[in-house]
Structure formats: C-alpha cells, structure tokens
Amino acid sequence: MTTLQICLLASALLFAIGFAGAVTRRHAILVLIGIELMLNAANLNFIAFWRFGPHPEMLTGLMFVIFSMALAGAEAAVGLALVIAIYRHKKTSNLDEVKELKG
Amino acid sequence: MTLSIIITAIVTILAAATAMSLRNLVHSVLALAVAFAGIAAFYLQLDAQFVGFAEILVYVGAVAILIVFAILLTRSGEAPDQSVLGPGWFYGIIVSALVFTAIGWAILNSSALPTEVPVASDATVKHIGEALMTKYVLPLEIIGLVLTAAMIGAVLIALREVSTAGGSRRESAPSENLSGLTSTATNSSLGGKA
Numbered sequence: 387m388t389t390l391q392i393c394l395l396a397s398a399l400l401f402a403i404g405f406a407g408a409v410t411r412r413h414a415i416l417v418l419i420g421i422e423l424m425l426n427a428a429n430l431n432f433i434a435f436w437r438f439g440p441h442p443e444m445l446t447g448l449m450f451v452i453f454s455m456a457l458a459g460a461e462a463a464v465g466l467a468l469v470i471a472i473y474r475h476k477k478t479s480n481l482d483e484v485k486e487l488k489g
Numbered sequence: 490m491t492l493s494i495i496i497t498a499i500v501t502i503l504a505a506a507t508a509m510s511l512r513n514l515v516h517s518v519l520a521l522a523v524a525f526a527g528i529a530a531f532y533l534q535l536d537a538q539f540v541g542f543a544e545i546l547v548y549v550g551a552v553a554i555l556i557v558f559a560i561l562l563t564r565s566g567e568a569p570d571q572s573v574l575g576p577g578w579f580y581g582i583i584v585s586a587l588v589f590t591a592i593g594w595a596i597l598n599s600s601a602l603p604t605e606v607p608v609a610s611d612a613t614v615k616h617i618g619e620a621l622m623t624k625y626v627l628p629l630e631i632i633g634l635v636l637t638a639a640m641i642g643a644v645l646i647a648l649r650e651v652s653t654a655g656g657s658r659r660e661s662a663p664s665e666n667l668s669g670l671t672s673t674a675t676n677s678s679l680g681g682k683a
Contacts, residue, residue: 388604399589457632457635
C-alpha cells in the first residue's frame with residue numbers, strides 16, 4: 387500500500403465518521419462538528435493528491451485547501467450563529483424539537 | 490515516513506470517532522481539537538507546511554473555541570438525560586459504512602492512482618504568497634468579500650433580540666423603538682416649547 391493510499395483511506399474514514407455523526411446525533415452543534423470533519427477529510431484528499439500528483443510545483447491543491455478553509459470558517463461562524471439564534475427562540479438545540487422554521 | 494503517517498492516521502481517526510461518540514459536548518470538542526491537530530500533522534508530513542500551520546491557527550485556534558462558546562451560550566455543557574442519538578441512527582451508521590466501503594474499495598482497486606512519488610516541491614510561504622497575489626488574486630478578493638459578508642451575517646443572526654414587556658419578538662421591536670423615539674422627540678419638543 388502506498389502512502390497516497392494510506393492518506394486516502396484515512397480521509398475516507400474521517401469522512402465516514404463525520405457523516406455518521408452529522409446524520410445520527412441529535413444536538414445541532416454535533417451536526418456542525420460532523421460537517422467540519424467532512425470538510426477536513428476533503429482537504430486532506432486535496433493535499434494528498436497535490437503531493438503525490440504529477441505536478442506538485444503548480445500549488446493548485448494548496449490554493450484549493452486555503453480557500454476551502456476560509457469557506458469552512460465562514461460556514462462555522464454562520465452555523466453557530468444560527469444555533470444560538472434558534473436556542474434563543476425555542477430554548478432548545480435538540481434538532482428533533484426544531485421541526486419548523488416558522489416561529 | 491509511512492510508519493509515522495500510519496500513526497498520525499490512527500490518532501486522528503480515534504480522536505474523530507471519540508468526538509462523534511462522547512455524550513458530553515465539551516469533551517467532544519476537546520477530542521475534535523486533537524483530531525484537527527492530527528490533520529495538521531498530516532499536512533506537515535505531506536510537505537504542506539503553510540497549510541498545516543494554517544490548520545492549527547484556523548481550526549484548533551478559532552473554530553474549536555467558537556464551538557465551545559456556542560456550547561456554553563446554549564447551556565448544553567452537561568450531558569443530556571435522554572439518548573444523544575436521533576431516531577433512525579441505525580440507518581445513518583449503515584449508510585456511512587456503505588460510503589466508506591465504496592470509497593475504500595475504489596481506492597484499493599484503482600489503477601488511476603499515481604504510484605511513483607514525485608520530488609517534493611518547495612512550496613514556501615513566498616511561493617504561496619506570490620501565487621496568491623498574481624494568479625489567484627481574484628479568488629482571494631472574492632473570499633475576502635465572502636468572509637466579510639459571513640461575519641456580518643453571523644453577527645446579525647446572533648444579535649440579542651430586543652426584549653419588551655410583553656415578550657414580543659423581533660418583528661415588533663423596531664416599531665417599539667420607533668414609537669419610543671417619536672414619543673421622546675415629542676416630549677422634548679414640547680418641553681422646549683414650554
């Protein structure tokens with residue numbers, strides 16, 4: 387097994403763990419954490435393919451990861467603000483009890 | 490190199506699985522920080538130093554702390570009494586296992602993956618900065634705009650609602666403020682006349 391395959395397998399496992407957490411957990415913040423894990427798994431794939439691809443001097447994978455990190459930061463900020471707003475409104479952050487957007 | 494990458498992968502995946510399975514949210518965020526540090530170690534071993542340190546700065550430094558603040562603000566610091574898994578969790582785990590099986594099978598049997606390891610390029614901060622300022626300057630500007638818009642939007646969403654006597658919501662708050670303003674304005678003008 388090559389190093390690239392180890393990296394890709396680790397990233398696939400990270401993605402599966404994040405997906406399982408995002409789908410199964412009840413708490414809204416845990417769902418956001420799962421989404422962050424999935425984004426990180428995708429970033430790991432980018433870096434692995436950049437390092438072991440045919441043209442590492444092009445910096446394409448690096449740039450993709452930098453921009454994707456910025457987008458993930460924006461997503462985390464907006465998502466957590468939504469969780470706080472929903473908590474203020476409904477006094478819960480349990481996703482099973484938040485069934486409608488209308489107040 | 491391969492052994493250290495395997496150790497990093499095991500630590501990262503164990504930390505991620507712990508973060509996803511603990512009942513107490515604060516503990517789970519601590520495990521998540523360990524997982525992010527493991528991913529940063531991955532990046533450092535794959536010769537991507539800048540991205541590795543950016544990962545530590547952004548994720549361990551900012552996102553984990555932001556999540557801790559959100560947990561404390563929503564008062565969900567202690568473990569809940571009821572089950573932490575939603576309904577239908579069994580199907581979720583089965584689907585994620587299927588996803589991992591499919592991706593893993595594709596990785597292990599693919600003939601398109603490059604087998605020889607190319608020489609590591611010297612992707613120093615200088616090179617990355619030059620590329621960001623020349624070839625990728627438009628995406629950089631756009632990502633700055635997106636971040637600004639997201640920050641303003643997050644602050645607006647999480648703003649404290651103006652609480653009035655009747656417990657009315659945000660819709661009624663501006664009119665309340667407006668009527669208060671006009672009443673004080675009329676009062677002051679009346680006082681000025683008197």
